[in-house]
Amino acid sequence: MKQQVTDNGTERAPGEGGPLVTVDGLRKVYRTGPKEVVALHDVSFAAYPGELIAVRGRSGSGKTTLLNLVGGLDRPDGGHVVVAGHPVTEMPETALLELRRDVIGFIFQSFGLVPVLSAAENVGIPLRLARTPVAEREERVSMLLSMVGLEKHANQRPYELSGGQQQRVAVARALANRPRLLVADEPTGQLDSQTGRQIMQLLRAVVRSEGVTALVATHDPSLITLADRVLELHDGTFLPPPTP
Numbered sequence: 001m002k003q004q005v006t007d008n009g010t011e012r013a014p015g016e017g018g019p020l021v022t023v024d025g026l027r028k029v030y031r032t033g034p035k036e037v038v039a040l041h042d043v044s045f046a047a048y049p050g051e052l053i054a055v056r057g058r059s060g061s062g063k064t065t066l067l068n069l070v071g072g073l074d075r076p077d078g079g080h081v082v083v084a085g086h087p088v089t090e091m092p093e094t095a096l097l098e099l100r101r102d103v104i105g106f107i108f109q110s111f112g113l114v115p116v117l118s119a120a121e122n123v124g125i126p127l128r129l130a131r132t133p134v135a136e137r138e139e140r141v142s143m144l145l146s147m148v149g150l151e152k153h154a155n156q157r158p159y160e161l162s163g164g165q166q167q168r169v170a171v172a173r174a175l176a177n178r179p180r181l182l183v184a185d186e187p188t189g190q191l192d193s194q195t196g197r198q199i200m201q202l203l204r205a206v207v208r209s210e211g212v213t214a215l216v217a218t219h220d221p222s223l224i225t226l227a228d229r230v231l232e233l234h235d236g237t238f239l240p241p242p243t244p
């Protein structure tokens with residue numbers, strides 16, 4: 001780990017330019033009838049190109065809420081998110097759809113693969129949505145499958161693959177459109193520890209090779225050790241940095 005800090009937006013990774021992600025004063029309140037849960041409270045940080053940031057915290061601390069807001073899957077009650085210059089929290093839904101298609105790749109705990117499609121077809125989904133020409137699509141899918149070590153499994157459907165292999169397909173799919181930001185919510189949550197570690201090493205490697213920024217919510221100690229930085233959430237707010 002280069003550093004382990006709680007970020008107020010002023011920290012930066014060495015040798016990088018401006019931030020890819022800026023989160024400023026983020027607040028999210030869930031309302032169920034008269035009951036209110038403040039899931040995030042005044043959360044701010046910046047993420048730089050090529051950084052792998054782990055978001056750690058107990059169950060219910062706000063990790064998923066934060067990732068959903070950064071990825072434009074939900075709207076905050078206050079604060080701002082900017083990703084690659086796009087004002088995520090202010091954009092209309094149609095523009096958000098394009099942003100999620102072109103700029104952000106998502107990886108979920110439950111893999112989220114389409115069961116009737118082969119591994120190659122799953123990886124190709126974002127390329128189809130972006131109307132990438134067939135030859136280019138096939139070349140990119142084949143490169144991605146070999147990058148995640150699944151070139152021999154291209155024609156298998158998700159149920160014919162192990163959990164770790166399914167998550168590799170999901171990683172390849174998330175990278176298909178060359179996103180600038182990867183958002184991964186508990187990507188090893190359904191995997192045994194050894195397979196989880198392999199997925200984390202894969203994520204670590206692709207963040208380097210593809211030059212993306214990754215924001216990964218996890219309880220998994222093996223990712224924590226591979227991350228450039230750890231942001232620690234506690235009851236919806238970042239804990240202060242550890243004293244050196």
Ligand SMILES: Nc1ncnc2c1ncn2[C@@H]1O[C@H](COP(=O)(O)OP(=O)(O)OP(=O)(O)O)[C@@H](O)[C@H]1O
Pocket residue numbers: 030031032037038039057058059060061062063064065066
């Ligand atoms: N849709 C919702 N409606 C009401 N409350 C919610 C909703 N989603 C989350 N919460 C509450 O907001 C808080 C933060 O939840 P969140 O899912 O972001 O935590 P988390 O750190 O991702 O937890 P876990 O590790 O269990 O996934 C929790 O108190 C949760 O109960």
